[in-house]
Amino acid sequence: MSPLVAKCSICRRVRDDGGIEVGQGTWGDLRNYLIKYDLRPIDVDFSHTDCPECAQAYRNALLYRTPQSRAVSSDAS
Numbered sequence: 006m007s008p009l010v011a012k013c014s015i016c017r018r019v020r021d022d023g024g025i026e027v028g029q030g031t032w033g034d035l036r037n038y039l040i041k042y043d044l045r046p047i048d049v050d051f052s053h054t055d056c057p058e059c060a061q062a063y064r065n066a067l068l069y070r071t072p073q074s075r076a077v078s079s080d081a082s
């Protein structure tokens with residue numbers, strides 16, 4: 006069975022859920038992940054998602070692109 010690894014589709018980091026609750030792992034470099042668990046790239050299946058940082062950045066990017074937010078000169082955030 007190939008382990009299913011959550012992989013960020015934007016920054017390409019993977020989530021290491023090893024030993025803890027799924028979804029609570031830390032995001033890191035794929036190469037380090039493979040070394041840690043002694044895996045080859047073909048040994049794992051990827052579940053493409055966005056890591057919290059990229060999801061937030063993506064939301065911010067969308068926010069700044071909307072005409073409404075451009076019109077407001079002093080945003081509260």
Ligand SMILES: [Zn+2]
Nearest residue numbers: 013016056059
């Ligand atoms: Zn990311």
